[in-house]
Amino acid sequence: MRTHVLTAGGAHRFASVPAFAPDSLLARKVRGAFFTPPAIAQFLTDWAIAGNANAKVLDPTCGDGVFLLAAGERLRELGARPAAIGAHLTGIDVHEPSLDQARAYLREDKLDATLIRKDFFNLETPARIDADVDWQDAVIGNPPFVRYQQYGVAARKRAAAAALAQGVRLNGLASSWAPLLVHAAGFLKPEGRLAMVAPAELLTVGYAEPIRRWLRSRFERVNLVMFEELQFERAEEQVVLLVAEGTGSCDSFTIWHVRDADELARRHIFDASSAALRDDGKWSDLILPADSRQLFRKVSTERFARLDEYGTPELGTVTGANDFFALSDVTRRQYRMDEKLFKPISPPGTRHLKGLSFTRAQWEELKLSGGRVWLLHPDPKSKSEALKKYLAAGEAQGVPDAYKCTVRTPWWRPPVVPVPDLFFTYMSHRYPRLIANTSGATILNSMHGVRLNTGVKKLGRDALPLLALNSITMLGAEIMGRSYGGGILKMEPREAAGLPVPAADVVAAAWSRLSERRAGLDAALRRGEWAEVVREVDRVLLMDVMRLPAESVTAMREAAAFLRIRRTRQTEPRATEA
């Protein structure tokens, strides 16, 4: 289903409204108070009110009233009487100074609104007899984005109960915007319109899955507007605009891509397409143009497997104090501690892992050059005097007080994960890599490990690290992973498990053509020539073996690059906070 609903009205009407900053940045962060650029507020409001001069409009977290101003102006343009406008606009906020400021701005503009100081989750929906607020034609605004760790248990329970009353069960990890969105929709008339700013994680995070399902069942039409550039300077979050209307279930969304808020106002929307939605899972691939998205879904479903069909990604050891528990051989010898007190590990970090494998020879080399190649893991009954001395040094440094040490007995014996067949680098600037582990060493939590299933052990270890360097897997990583601080792509074990990697039959066929050139490609990778290696793997795996046309392979490579550049570029905010 496709709708054409994005009708931004007029010019930038109140671009000069200054941002109101009544409290400190920290206090604002705690309230989730990052204010919407007027061009965005105006665009959402104009759409939500459409041509209805009698529209009742609610902003559930109105702050200094940027949406209410936009709504008042729109209603006035449509011919509403000033007295009626005041009765038709409702704004809620917990923060009195923000409401005062909203009142002042409205007055300056000869407008009025009903402003209520209240926690929105305590405002009954109009379905209740004792409700203070009537059914609404439009619900607009920018919900606070406060992570679950930052608000209290009671507030969280209230929010979850409000969402549950609308039929949405959220888990305890949900950030504040999620229940707020659901509760806000409880105020809409059946044909009403919801137009809100939402964090882009709406599309990607696990806890928002009930929201994604609910959007599909609750609304008849859902539109998403994505920005190519960050719109909120200090919120660090990428946003989407959620524009939904009607009651009923929709099986497709309309997606719009714009560069920034100004482009919204100029209505230079350059890309719209219908998308068939997955029943569950993430929707990050909606960010891609339709043809790339469809091609990716087809190839990854038909010719690729999930990584966990080879083996399950697992977390590495969390020691609680790597500086103490991960030792160089020099330190071990200084304390005269026997090797038996240790397990060999790949040293913390991933910088030493540039190639396709980590071998025993590389481990020995790191050992000689001062790498922290040992993990302290003594027999709990050890009587070693040398160990006692080392532990006393740790006690003097306060190591036993580290959280992880306080929850295990004895504190000085970190758990050790079984030696994995593959390493999986899960924090990546460019893309996650699989590395064959033939060193006999285990890992700390700077990497995940994968123990391969028996049937695919040899093929998986020999071939997968090279053959995973293809454009479909790289695009899959951008889609399945999450963008972390500094543009880093992060994949938790659950996300890594779903990474599309070539299925065993195609791996075997491609490996028979590439195995002789492994050493050369490994050397190229170590020199940093990864783009050349990916090109070569694409040529053999995707074109020769899978018989994908060259244009399709180029499209996948460009789609992966598009998402990678988007991810890394969005860490540098451009627009100013309004």
Ligand SMILES: C[S@@+](CC[C@H](N)C(=O)[O-])C[C@H]1O[C@@H](n2cnc3c(N)ncnc32)[C@H](O)[C@@H]1O
């Ligand atoms: C992201 S700001 C949006 C403000 C304004 N609508 C805008 O876009 O500029 C979120 C606002 O929500 C308010 N807020 C946070 N939690 C709230 C709650 N539970 N009920 C009502 N308002 C809340 C904050 O005080 C803040 O003003």
